Amino acid sequence: MAFTAPNETFAGKVFAVDAGLDKKIVFGGENVLPFHLFEGSVPNRPVIAYEIQDVPPADWPETIRKAYDAVSGDPVTWAKHCQDKLGAKAIALRLVGTHPDRENRSPEDAAKTVSDVLAAISVPLIILGSNHVEKDAAVLMAAATAAKDKNCFLGKAQEENYKTIVAACMANNLKLIAMSQLDINLSKQLNILITQMGFNKENLVTDPMCSALGYGLDYTYSVMERIRLAALTQNDVTMQMPMLADVGINSWKAKESQASEEDLPIGGALEPRAISWEAVTACALMIAGSELLIMRHPEAINAVEKFIDELM
């Protein structure tokens, strides 16, 4: 007896979003669940951006720090290394040094870093603040000016500071990442608030807040699945943005990415464990629906790229 394939087609579709100028990236655009090529159209593969930061990564755990030891002294060298040596399709520059508890760099310094990195690379840039809502507003405003018309992503706009950041994006012709706190309704609400300001919903990426394997991944996974189902089955235009998974910063915070084999014998060797922690987190969230991922370790990124090759 023949098997009748229970295909499901949907009214809704995820917006396709692009970034960059010379070497453009495009992600999203599918009208089915993640990687369901067998029943619909998945025109673009997810994009993984390499994460770099404006100050040397003294705070990163050793396993990931040493992967960039020779290049992470300044963001320009680091960005070029990711693009030229590692084949990065996009770079995510986190301006963590602007955080008041860190180096407390000024918005002007941050803008200079953004200009320098932009001048050095041809792949698209994602510009991220330090996740300090007040400071981010000022920093991202300055960074936006430096990135004017470069088709970069700017983020993350949150409930407390989105007005300034959205305005900066609109004034400088940039795309936006909006982050809400692990809740499908909060995510939808922020998307609505942002589009009510006149921001084009098709230039927006949603970050429903990432969490690492073992540290809340189950929440992020289900919030992403629910957002995607709302986009497809309910054709809800306020939920049809592609989703970001900010994987690296979260997975490298996990104990499993840092503890030596001596301290965590059940986890075996540290290096492959830390790499798999990042790769598995990314893989699960891609299966749940994220199309843009920010990651750190080249080996983890390579593994996820190979996995995508097999899925597409």
Added chain:
Amino acid sequence: MALSGVEIFKLLPKTNCKKCGHPTCLAFAMKLAQRQASLDLCPDVSEEAKKVLGEASAPPIRPVVLGAGDKAVKMGEETVLFRHDKTFVNPCAIAVEVKDTMSADELNAIADQVLNSEIDRVGQKIRIDAILVSNASGDAGKFEAAVKTITAKAPAVALILSTTDPAAAEAAVKVAAAGKPLLYGANESNAEAMANVAKTHKVSLGVAAKDLDGLTALTDKIKGLGVEDMVLDSGARTAKEILRDNTYIRRAALKKGNKSVGFPVITFAQRDDANLETLIASLGITKYSSIVVLSSIERWKSLALFVLRQNIYTNPQVPLQVKQDIYKIGTPSNDAPLLITSNFSLTYFIVSGEIEGSKVPVRLAVLDTEGLSVLTGWAAGKFTASKIAQFIQESGIEKEISHKELIIPGYVAILSGSIEDKLPGWKITVGPREANGLPAFLKARTN
């Protein structure tokens, strides 16, 4: 397909005799429809009704048990496609492949790894669930010998016996029958003979086809031969095929009532590239496999997969909770800071992760808030001054440390006065609102 309460009611005696413990036949029918009662409770039901209801009330994905004893693994019985709809039921078994071309020492070494794989995470004991012995040599004697070696070393571990040769299957199953192995390897050309071995020794049968059409034909045939407990292999090997076939099988079983594919699924994730293998196994765990087979089980790989499985199979409605206690992070001296937070596992993991990252040794008191976060717990009366005071007093921590200072989360700064009232002699310090403020906060205190 599942019947409605009214459809079931029509098949019942309609005597309202109450012998089933329900006030009326209709009430009983409603419970049956919701799968909250069993038909056995009705003493007067007709054979005809039993047959119809039995078929209709069978779970859409048949329960199949892998192995025997307290380490047996239940598979199947899933009811949904997405974990936010309802908790996934039976966690995907993780198996490692050994080959009968390996030496006894190699076989013993892997069996040892499996025996030592158990870990405890958030109160759950998890381990590598099964060993797949494959008849790579093609020789029945070698296969039987390898199975003997493994069962001698790891008698309690569930086995998957992988061969397409009925003679080898017969020899190996005989050795391992008591452990209720899964015999994997019925296909188009050997179905009768393999079904016969499975039936004779009362073991479940893995069914391998080249595609879903072939699989449907094969399971129907084998069911006709009297084997009910099957595990499916649609032939999917690449990630793309695994996602497609697993999705089709789960949907067809749950939404279309397709009984031909209403069985657990086995996924072969083996790859030369260990990182890629981990991700293929992750795909199986997230998307509907009941068994994933690995080529090796280094501890780093197992841990990542164990934790992923725990994340995916946890109840999305009931937050994982950490036991109320005072936990040491690092090696705190008796003057190290004492902090308090809630027992929502996510809160605990994030707070303890930030503290570990800061490298400042502390004691972290975790109050039972029934799995609510700090702010929600406070709003719900679970994270209150009296509960905190009672916990600190009863914990006996006063005798263990040389100070009387408790650091509370910034979100509940409002509690500081009332905790001081209830804990005489203690100083309450307000910490940061968010966990990510902890490293700076703790470092500033030690400088």
